[in-house]
Amino acid sequence: xxxxxxxxxxxxxxxxxxxxxxxxxxxxxxxxxxxxxxxxxxxxxxxxxxxxxxxxxxxxxxxxxxxxxxxxxxxxxxxxxxxxxxxxxxxxxxxxxxxxxxxxxxxxxxxxxxxxxxxxxx
Amino acid sequence: xxxxxxxxxxxxxxxxxxxxxxxxxxxxxxxxxxxxxxxxxxxxxxxxxxxxxxxxxxxxxxxxxxxxxxxxxxxxxxxxxxxxxxxxxxxxxxxxxxxxxxxxxxxx
Numbered sequence: 001x002x003x004x005x006x007x008x009x010x011x012x013x014x015x016x017x018x019x020x021x022x023x024x025x026x027x028x029x030x031x032x033x034x035x036x037x038x039x040x041x042x043x044x045x046x047x048x049x050x051x052x053x054x055x056x057x058x059x060x061x062x063x064x065x066x067x068x069x070x071x072x073x074x075x076x077x078x079x080x081x082x083x084x085x086x087x088x089x090x091x092x093x094x095x096x097x098x099x100x101x102x103x104x105x106x107x108x109x110x111x112x113x114x115x116x117x118x119x120x121x122x
Numbered sequence: 123x124x125x126x127x128x129x130x131x132x133x134x135x136x137x138x139x140x141x142x143x144x145x146x147x148x149x150x151x152x153x154x155x156x157x158x159x160x161x162x163x164x165x166x167x168x169x170x171x172x173x174x175x176x177x178x179x180x181x182x183x184x185x186x187x188x189x190x191x192x193x194x195x196x197x198x199x200x201x202x203x204x205x206x207x208x209x210x211x212x213x214x215x216x217x218x219x220x221x222x223x224x225x226x227x228x229x230x
Contacts, residue, residue, distance in 0.1 A: 045158075045166065045209055045221040059217040095165055107213040108156055110177070112165040 002026040002111045004096045009116030012086055020116055022079040022096030030074035033099035035106045036081045038092035039115075048094070049081060050106035059105050064090075086120045093117050124148055124215045126222035128208075134230040141197040143225045145210035148191075154214035155193045157186055160224075161206045169208075170195065197227075205229055 008020040020036070035050040049070040050059040058070050069082040079096055093115040100108035125148040135141050145155065153173040158166040168177045170186035173193060183198045197204055210222040 044224045045160075045211075047217075047219050047221070050217065061218050100171070105216040106219050107154075107216060108168070108171055109158075109166070109211075110168050110171075112167070114165050 002098060004098060004111060004113030006094065006096050006113045006116035009094065009118045011119045011121065012083075013122050014087060014120055016086055016120075018083045018086065018118060020081040020083065020094055020096075020118070022081075022113055024077045024079065024096075024098070027098065029072075029077040031102050033101045033103065033106055034072060034079045035097045035099060035109065036070065036079075037095045037097050037109065037112075038090075038118075039095070040089075040092045043092075046092075047106065050099070051079065052104060053099075053102040057104065083118070086118075088120050091118060091120045123218055124151060124212050124220050126210050126212055126220055128210055128222035128225050130225060131223060132226040132228060134228045135200050136230045137200055137202055139200045139230075141200050141204075141227060143195045143208055143210075143227075145188075145193045145195070145222050146191055147193075147212060150190045151212045151214035153189045154212055155186075155188065156211045156213065157184075157195045158209045158211060159204075159206045160209065166209065200227070 003025045032053045036048040067085045071080045095115045096113040097109035098111040127146045155173045157170040160166040174186045207226045213219045
């Protein structure tokens with residue numbers, strides 16, 4: 001059974017930093033593209049960042065480019081999202097999502113974690 | 123970026139009703155259109171991929187159709203567990219993959 005468990009969310013001040021983690025199990029983590037998708041309170045879904053399963057490609061939404069950094073540790077089956085210089089508009093539930101694909105940019109999110117909530121406020 | 127416009131943004135329906143949700147893309151995306159269901163307080167769940175393929179474990183009352191710019195999600199007979207918000211998603215032009223604004227299906 002595929003499982004994705006996010007952690008690391010919480011309250012952070014504007015301009016601060018936070019690192020989210022997603023521990024995966026039930027599939028060969030190193031083989032698949034993985035993404036972070038967020039949802040602001042009461043709003044729709046927004047893709048944030050993705051990491052190719054081949055390990056060679058990282059992708060970012062324009063809204064977070066230069067501030068967020070995605071990484072993965074295949075030995076720990078863990079995906080990370082380093083969030084720097086956060087803004088109020090980054091307040092959202094952050095979901096980790098497994099992709100159907102093994103390489104290239106994100107395409108199809110076939111499994112999702114339960115999410116971790118990030119609140120940016122002073 | 124590809125814009126996806128869903129309609130309606132919300133609807134009220136009764137158990138047993140046939141429900142149709144549409145999604146229009148700002149340019150052709152072939153059949154690279156997927157549908158997700160999200161219940162309140164839960165993570166999204168993949169229902170339909172590649173416009174019309176049913177994800178494993180999803181009831182057959184869900185179906186999808188369309189290609190190019192116009193797509194449809196149909197629930198043939200609405201069940202109590204189907205009350206949720208539905209999102210379309212395109213991956214033809216990625217990155218970024220984009221989502222529609224959502225359609226909330228409520229009980230009449």
